[in-house]
Amino acid sequence: MAIGEGTAVAATRECPECGSPVPVHELYVEWCAACDWNVDPGAPDPEPGRIAAVRRRLVRAYGDQLAAELEQGADDGRPRGRDAMTVLAFGVSLLVHGLTSALVAAGVLLVVLGWDTGVQPVLGALLLGIAAALRPRPRRLPKDEPVLYRADAPQLFDLIDEVASAVGTAGVHAVVVEPAANAAVTTYGLRQQRVLYLGLGLWEILTPQERVALLGHELGHFAHGDIRRMRVTGGALHALSVWYYLLAPTAPQRLLDRFVNAATFLPRCVVYGLLRLLDGLTLRASQRAEYLADASAARVGSSAAAVALMDRLLVADAVDERLRRESVAAQMRGGRAGREARESAGHELWERLAERFGAVPEREYERLRRAAARRGHSVDATHPPTHLRRRLAAAGGPHPARVKCAGPREAAVAAELAPARAAVARRVISDYAG
DSSP, X not given: OOSSSOOOEEEEEEOTTTOOEEEEETTSOOOXXXXXXXXXXXXXXXXXXXXXXXXXXXXXXXXXXXHHHHHHTXXXXXXXXXXXXXXXXXXXXXXXXXXXXXXXXHHHHHHHHTTTTSSHHHHHHHHHHHHHHHSOOOOOOOSSSOEEOTTTOHHHHHHHHHHHHHHTSOOOSEEEEESSSOEEEEEETTTTEEEEEEXXXXXXXXXXXXXXXXXXXXXXXXXXXXXXXXXXXXXXXXHHHHHHHHTOOXXXXXXXXXXXXXXXXXXXXXXXXXXXXXXXXXXXXXXHHHHHHHHHHHHHHOHHHHHHHHHHHTTHHHHHHHHHHHHHHHHTOOHHHHHHHHHHHHHHHHHHHHHHHHTOOHHHHHHHHHHHHHHTOOSSTTSOOHHHHHHHHHHTOOOOOSSOOOTHHHHHHHHHXXXXXXXXXXXXXXXXXX
């Protein structure tokens, strides 16, 4: 049943397992709080692929270990030096980049020295093309999303700067506003300038203080570091993923397909082994960085806001689904009336979204929390289980809010985001794939 559609309770019924009374919501899952009957009626399909499956197993193992260490105080949360796993991860990463450099050298030599043969330059160009796909490359700012700079939104950037100072880092150079129910930080360009990706699908369903906690978490990644986000290791993971894709076997429809699959079997095994090794060497440190970023969210936004933020993450998929449904419904209207309806829908999109998900009852969040603990829900295949993140955010406090966003400040930030909100709403209504 859909999330965020309403809260009316029609009646109660007996639980078929234990006989306890079960509230019957017209638009929410019926479940029993006493015995967990029907608490998770339809777990979503996990991210496909062998690599994603291995990462999920590692994430759960490391997530449990690190959560226990942090709760018991065995990990003080301070920055770590170059331990053996980190050094080995850099070594494996340099080996991968060395292979890319060897491809470049071989490609250049084949093109330059084998020009008379006619075949070698073609092979050299192929190697150079593969090397180009494998090389680490700086991220670029998107051209199809609103990008805000300090002059465009001084109050928003002041808030970001204050949160960044509270977590012990610097602010960002740009903010990209997008529709997804997510947020992220990264760098862009050759100068590695910082950028915050602000997903309105998440931002708009949060309270002002939960937004501060969200900023604290994302900027906490800059403060605490994450080995998987570094250029050397991140580039190596990207290169190995590309190799794994290029060497993937094809359906054997012809004899040539069987020959290619056999010829690429050993290289594919080597790439898979290196990718698993690098994942194993970096995922524990990455999980630790996520927990520390959550601690930053609690310190800067308050423990209560950080815990509530974890609950909002449980409905992120439902938010994306709601945006897709809004898009489909708007596109089904044709003619002038349809254009006017789409324009009107775009104006009110974020208000409707906030109203719908603001009406989700606490009982539904409790069900989602229990279901998340059962299935090990994570934001993606590299994040710690959400229920462990929530537990640690609650156990680390209580922390009062160090940065507040309410009243005139909230209104000023909203006014600065208004043009971007309208532009992103138009994109959602016209065509949103999630």
